[in-house]
Every structure is written in structure tokens, then in C-alpha cells.
Amino acid sequence: MSITSLSSSTGVTEPLSRLGSSTSCRLCGARELHSVLDLGASPPCELFLTEAQLDEPEPTFPLHLRVCGQCLLAQLPPLIKPEETFTEYAYFSSFSTSWVEHARRFVESATARLGLDAGSFVVEVASNDGYLLQHVVAAGIRCLGIEPSVNVGDAAREKGVPTVTEFLGPDTASRIRAQHGAADLVVANNVYAHIPDVLGFTHGLRELVADDGWVSIEVQHLLTLIQQTQYDTIYHEHFQYYTVASAQRALAAGGLELVDVELVPTHGGSIRLWARPFGSGSAVTPAVAEVLAAESAAGLHEVDGYARFTQDVQRSRWELLGFLVDAAKQGKTVVGYGAPGKGNTLLNYCGVRPDLLGYTVDRNPYKHGRYTPGTRIPILPVERIAVDKPDYVLVLPWNLREELTAQLSYVGEWGGRLVFPVPTLEIVEVGR
Structure with a gap:
């Protein structure tokens, strides 16, 4: 190809x-x-x-x-403005217990690594419902969340997390810095892919952070996306997808130097980028060169390295559709678990409709009584699974596999099984 x-x-x-x-x-x-x-x-x-x-x-x-x-x-291409998605948002981070725990561990380790204390100041961009900053508040460290979605920002404020309703850019960052001071640590988890103005956003990060401060960014790693056929994480909210090489260039364009990188398992495989303002004097760790070498070996520092991705995605689609059609022919019932953004990419690309997936469930009450975009599949409370006892539960947020396998262990009581569609279709027995 x-x-x-x-x-x-x-x-x-x-x-x-x-x-x-x-x-x-x-x-x-x-x-x-x-x-x-x-x-x-x-x-x-x-x-x-x-x-x-x-x-x-x-x-x-x-x-x-x-x-x-x-x-x-x-x-x-930037077809949808962030304001059209994020002014009122359906995603609340705290509904994932594993994600909240991941945030707690990060706050604990960052506090130790950077020597944060009561005199420090932490800012999180796209702070959602306070899932992370609640741990900063509990540690007695001054903090501020910057969250564009009014409804999830309200949830953060109810938790006692100071939060402003803003989209980040250089002007916003300047106003916040003038009012609150420069941050010792700026956190941007799962937002660096969500902004079409990557240069303006990066300049905003630089404006927020002190000259001797740190910026920590978590974003899905394009290397694992390609290698594990995670095509369902491609959707309109994500305007770009990063290797360490491209992230390094983006950060540099905004005045930030990449000095360290960690590989973390969240969202199917992410990178945690540690950056500082140029001139900070920090040495670049060997981990940066190691991950760059892995990307180069996978061919992702050349355009031709992406050539097989379409074939792998098509195979994944055929596997899922084959399973769903065979289950329908055999009179087996299949329902979904979760209504994440990635699930909607998968359902639309594969052409899955209610005849193959009767409904899906979600822990978020905001989604109950609504329908998935495009495919029009009903979204119901989680309790519906125990009532209907389906033969199979298709797990759409497959990246939370360990957490959801434990939560759904009761499905095995009636012989039901879990189905994970990515990276390859896998049918799993549970609770036996």
C-alpha cells in the first residue's frame, strides 16, 4: 500500500x-x-x-x-471548534476509579520529585472535575484548575478545587499568571491532543510556568496507537497524535525543552513528557533518546512507516463484525459496556447498529437515556446488565481492562463473557 x-x-x-x-x-x-x-x-x-x-x-x-x-x-483537519465540544462536556474523569488512582500516584510522585510544599503553586490545564487537583488540595499545596467546560468545572468547585472556566491561550495564561503568580508545576493530562492551535496552547503553557518550573504532559503515544491498532482513539476531539519526536518539536516551538519522558500504560499506552523553559539548565535524560530510538526503529520517523496501518485497521473491523454477525445468527445477546468517545469511532467505522448491539451501559448518569452519535444505540444504567444477563458484553473502554474485568466479574455467574475489540478481538471468561 x-x-x-x-x-x-x-x-x-x-x-x-x-x-x-x-x-x-x-x-x-x-x-x-x-x-x-x-x-x-x-x-x-x-x-x-x-x-x-x-x-x-x-x-x-x-x-x-x-x-x-x-x-x-x-x-x-480542524473541522470542529473546541468550543463546540468542550463548553458542556459529557466526560467526567472521576467516574474511572483507576484514573483517579493514577492521578493520586502522579501527585504523590511529582511532589517528591519536585519538592513541592505549602509554598508551591500547581496549575492543571483541562482539569476536568478535579480528579487530580483534589489530591493537590489534600496535600495542602496551592493550586488552580483551568477547565473550559462549565458543567465539569462546577463539579470540581463542589469538591473544593479552585477552578476557572477558560480555554488556554497566551492571553489567558498571562491573566492567570498576573493574578495568581507563576506555577512551579503545570500539568496537562490528555489535553495536548485536543487543541487545534498547538502553538498558541504551548505558548500558554510556557507563560503559566515559572522560569525554573516544570511542565508535565500526558498524551497517548502514537507508537502504541499504530502498533496495537488503536484506531478507535482517532476522533474529532483529537486534533493531533504525538510521537516523542513530534512532541519535542511542538514544545520547542513554544519555548519549552523536553528533558525527560516516561512510558505510562494509561489509554492503551501514553507518554508523560517533562519539559522546562529553555535556559533552565536541566540535562536531558537518556530516556528521551531511548524512546526516540524505539520510534525510529518502528519506522515512525519516516512517512513510509505508517503504510500498513490501514490494513491492520481493516482486519480489526472484520474481526468485530464477524463476531457480532455470528452471535446474532446464533441468537446470542450482545450488549456494550461504556459509552466513551473511542467507542463511538469504533461503532461508526464498523457500522454497528442496535440490531448487532442492543444497547450499551455507562456509569455516568449524564448519558443515561441518550443515544450514541451516528449509530443511535441506547445508553442505559449499568444495572441493566445484571437484569438482562446477556451472553456477551462488548467492553468499549478497553483501555480500562483490569478495572472493568473486576467490575464485571459478575457476568460470569450466568456464563456471560466479556469481549475486548482492540488491539485484536478477544473473548474472556470471568468470575469462574
């Missing part, structure tokens, strides 16, 4: 109608964007439908991942 660019060697240029609002790289400006994976068109993954909206038109947008031939930033 060959990779085609916007202006290919054959002279054929893709129609502008398929390129969104930009045909150039949002990081370096190059117009050499190469196709990595085209998932067709789907609706925004967090815009769950009410029953009244089922008879209304539903907009869809292209979901086509490309990589820049110059800086190798993998990216989607």
Missing part, C-alpha cells in the same frame, strides 16, 4: 472539500500532508443524542488522519 500526499507524484490533488479548513501542517506550516488512515465520516464522538433528536439531521465530518512530511506531526 502506498501513502498518497495532497499533491501526489501522479499530479492528482485531493478535492479541497475533503480537506477541512486547512491543507497545511498546523505545527510547521508545510503543505506536505500524507494520508495515514481514512475512517470515513462520523459525528462528533461526545455529542450524545436525546430521544427528541433522533428524528433530526445529524452532522458528520471527515475522520482522516494525515502526517506531515516535514515535522511528522500526525493530525486531523
Whole structure:
């Protein structure tokens, strides 16, 4: 399979109608964007439908991942403004107990690593419902959350976490720094992929942090996304996907130097980037070179290294559809667990409808009584599984496998089994 660019060697240029609002790289400006994976068109993954909206038109947008031939930033065209998704948001981080525990461990380790104390100041960007900063508050460290979604920001304030409702940019950062002072630590977990203005956002991070401070960013690692066929994590909220190499370039463009990197298991495989303002004098750890070498060995520092991804994704789709169709033919019942954004990419790309997946359940009451975007699958409370006793439960947030296998162990009481669709379809017996 060959990779085609916007202006290919054959002279054929893709129609502008398929390129969104930009045909150039949002990081370096190059117009050499190469196709990595085209998932067709789907609706925004967090815009769950009410029953009244089922008879209304539903907009869809292209979901086509490309990589820049110059800086190798993998990216989607900026078709949806962040304000359209994040002003009121359906995702509350605290509904995942493992994610809250992950945040607690991070706060504990960062406090020890950086020597944070009562005189320190910690800022988290995209702080959601206070899942992380609640631990900073408990440690007696001054902190502030910056969260654009009004509804989840309200939940954080109810927990006693100081939170402002803002989108981060250089101007916002300047106002916050003038009012609260420079931060010793700026945390940005699972947000660096969510902003189309990567340069403005990075400049905002630099403005927030003190000259001798630290920035910690967690973001999904493109290396594991490719190697483990995690195509369902590609959706419109994610405007770009990072290797350490492309993240290093993005940080440098905003005045931050990458000095350390950790590989963490969250979200199927993420990188925790530790950066400091240029001139801080920190030595770059060997871990940075080690991860860069692993990426290079996998071919991700060259455009051709992405060539097999489409074939792997197609195979994953065929596996899931084959299982669902066979189950339906055999009269077996299959329901879903979870209604995450990644699940909606999977369901739309695979063409799964209520005839193959009767409903899905979710712990978040906000989603109850609503329907998944595009596929119109009902979302019910978790208790419905124990009532209906389905033969199979398709776990859509597969990245929480350990947590959800324990939570759903009761499914084995009636002989039910769990199904994990990514990276390859796996049917698991539980509770026996």
C-alpha cells in the first residue's frame, strides 16, 4: 500500500472539500500532508443524542488522519471548534476509579520529585472535575484548575478545587499568571491532543510556568496507537497524535525543552513528557533518546512507516463484525459496556447498529437515556446488565481492562463473557 500526499507524484490533488479548513501542517506550516488512515465520516464522538433528536439531521465530518512530511506531526483537519465540544462536556474523569488512582500516584510522585510544599503553586490545564487537583488540595499545596467546560468545572468547585472556566491561550495564561503568580508545576493530562492551535496552547503553557518550573504532559503515544491498532482513539476531539519526536518539536516551538519522558500504560499506552523553559539548565535524560530510538526503529520517523496501518485497521473491523454477525445468527445477546468517545469511532467505522448491539451501559448518569452519535444505540444504567444477563458484553473502554474485568466479574455467574475489540478481538471468561 502506498501513502498518497495532497499533491501526489501522479499530479492528482485531493478535492479541497475533503480537506477541512486547512491543507497545511498546523505545527510547521508545510503543505506536505500524507494520508495515514481514512475512517470515513462520523459525528462528533461526545455529542450524545436525546430521544427528541433522533428524528433530526445529524452532522458528520471527515475522520482522516494525515502526517506531515516535514515535522511528522500526525493530525486531523480542524473541522470542529473546541468550543463546540468542550463548553458542556459529557466526560467526567472521576467516574474511572483507576484514573483517579493514577492521578493520586502522579501527585504523590511529582511532589517528591519536585519538592513541592505549602509554598508551591500547581496549575492543571483541562482539569476536568478535579480528579487530580483534589489530591493537590489534600496535600495542602496551592493550586488552580483551568477547565473550559462549565458543567465539569462546577463539579470540581463542589469538591473544593479552585477552578476557572477558560480555554488556554497566551492571553489567558498571562491573566492567570498576573493574578495568581507563576506555577512551579503545570500539568496537562490528555489535553495536548485536543487543541487545534498547538502553538498558541504551548505558548500558554510556557507563560503559566515559572522560569525554573516544570511542565508535565500526558498524551497517548502514537507508537502504541499504530502498533496495537488503536484506531478507535482517532476522533474529532483529537486534533493531533504525538510521537516523542513530534512532541519535542511542538514544545520547542513554544519555548519549552523536553528533558525527560516516561512510558505510562494509561489509554492503551501514553507518554508523560517533562519539559522546562529553555535556559533552565536541566540535562536531558537518556530516556528521551531511548524512546526516540524505539520510534525510529518502528519506522515512525519516516512517512513510509505508517503504510500498513490501514490494513491492520481493516482486519480489526472484520474481526468485530464477524463476531457480532455470528452471535446474532446464533441468537446470542450482545450488549456494550461504556459509552466513551473511542467507542463511538469504533461503532461508526464498523457500522454497528442496535440490531448487532442492543444497547450499551455507562456509569455516568449524564448519558443515561441518550443515544450514541451516528449509530443511535441506547445508553442505559449499568444495572441493566445484571437484569438482562446477556451472553456477551462488548467492553468499549478497553483501555480500562483490569478495572472493568473486576467490575464485571459478575457476568460470569450466568456464563456471560466479556469481549475486548482492540488491539485484536478477544473473548474472556470471568468470575469462574
